[in-house]
Amino acid sequence: MSALISVEALSAEGRAALERLVLGLADSKRLMGIRYSDWVVGAPSIETGIATSSMTQDEWGHARLLYAMLKHLGVDPVEVEHNRGADEYANLSLLDKQFENWAALVTAMVVLDGALSVVLRGFSEGTFEPAGLRVPKMLAEEQFHVSLGFAWYRRLAAASDEARSLLRDATDAQLPATLAWLGADDAPAKVLVELGVMPTATALTTSFQESVGDVLASCAVDVGAVEPASNWDSARGRATGRPDAESVERARGDRNRSLFVE
Amino acid sequence: MIEITYDVFARKKRGDTLHHIGYVDALDDETAKVYAWTTYDEENWFEMCVVRRSQIIPVNRDEGPFAKTSGDAA
Numbered sequence: 001m002s003a004l005i006s007v008e009a010l011s012a013e014g015r016a017a018l019e020r021l022v023l024g025l026a027d028s029k030r031l032m033g034i035r036y037s038d039w040v041v042g043a044p045s046i047e048t049g050i051a052t053s054s055m056t057q058d059e060w061g062h063a064r065l066l067y068a069m070l071k072h073l074g075v076d077p078v079e080v081e082h083n084r085g086a087d088e089y090a091n092l093s094l095l096d097k098q099f100e101n102w103a104a105l106v107t108a109m110v111v112l113d114g115a116l117s118v119v120l121r122g123f124s125e126g127t128f129e130p131a132g133l134r135v136p137k138m139l140a141e142e143q144f145h146v147s148l149g150f151a152w153y154r155r156l157a158a159a160s161d162e163a164r165s166l167l168r169d170a171t172d173a174q175l176p177a178t179l180a181w182l183g184a185d186d187a188p189a190k191v192l193v194e195l196g197v198m199p200t201a202t203a204l205t206t207s208f209q210e211s212v213g214d215v216l217a218s219c220a221v222d223v224g225a226v227e228p229a230s231n232w233d234s235a236r237g238r239a240t241g242r243p244d245a246e247s248v249e250r251a252r253g254d255r256n257r258s259l260f261v262e
Numbered sequence: 263m264i265e266i267t268y269d270v271f272a273r274k275k276r277g278d279t280l281h282h283i284g285y286v287d288a289l290d291d292e293t294a295k296v297y298a299w300t301t302y303d304e305e306n307w308f309e310m311c312v313v314r315r316s317q318i319i320p321v322n323r324d325e326g327p328f329a330k331t332s333g334d335a336a
Contacts, residue, residue: 045265045287047286047288048297050300050301051300051301053300055300144300148292148293151289151290151292152293155289155290
């Protein structure tokens with residue numbers, strides 16, 4: 001690894017690129033937690049509901065740690081967490097709204113949560129010291145998400161035609177946007193590679209394909225043959241669109257906000 | 263989908279006795295590990311393990327949960 005970067009010495013472009021990365025990861029973790037929480041009630045079994053509850057807590061804890069990293073860049077995390085509009089969210093676009101069925105959530109455990117972990121691993125091995133200190137614990141907790149996601153994905157792939165069909169539809173829907181997110185090779189991404197903060201987009205994509213290739217093959221999906229989506233918005237570091245109103249309200253904690261005490 | 267019953271055992275500290283703390287129903291060994299860890303998270307366990315109930319051999323009783331193997335396809 002190269003020498004650690006000094007945030008104070010970063011150019012405006014470097015600082016903006018790092019802020020975009022951290023915000024995208026934090027928002028994605030926040031929304032990933034909300035998506036897991038959608039299934040605490042309604043999961044296929046009590047044990048699975050408890051597991052999604054636990055994963056919700058993990059994701060929100062990770063989001064809190066990532067938002068806190070913004071302080072290193074002179075950004076107030078409280079403002080970011082509670083006072084932004086939907087258009088300012090930088091999350092993975094597939095988390096914008098609730099998943100329609102359990103198969104789609106299982107796919108998200110494998111594909112979306114998997115992609116987030118690939119990016120976080122790269123971030124933790126780079127030159128931004130706070131990531132190296134805080135992200136490894138997140139990745140350790142994510143191992144349980146991987147285990148659950150892989151086991152459920154394989155089980156649904158081997159179950160009824162209906163289950164397999166729902167799984168395949170969800171996988172086909174989620175992979176293109178995920179690959180576009182991982183493979184974004186725009187100017188901010190290149191700045192982060194030059195700084196040693198992140199691996200290249202190609203390396204991230206390859207790592208992701210290797211990590212999920214076998215499990216997706218159980219549903220006859222060849223991840224290497226999937227084309228990334230083309231609706232990338234470089235300014236926001238995500239695809240076009242925005243999280244729906246209810247998700248933003250939940251992410252910000254709007255309800256009972258007047259009772260919030262710090 | 264057929265679920266398998268796993269009994270959960272854990273100890274709080276190295277050297278403590280391994281205690282039976284409960285059970286989970288799971289698809290397989292991997293999901294059993296996740297369910298056990300997330301369901302029985304009231305302690306910071308030093309060690310936790312799961313055992314398929316069907317693999318437990320009763321010694322002196324022919325009745326009770328450990329004498330039954332229902333739901334275990336393995």
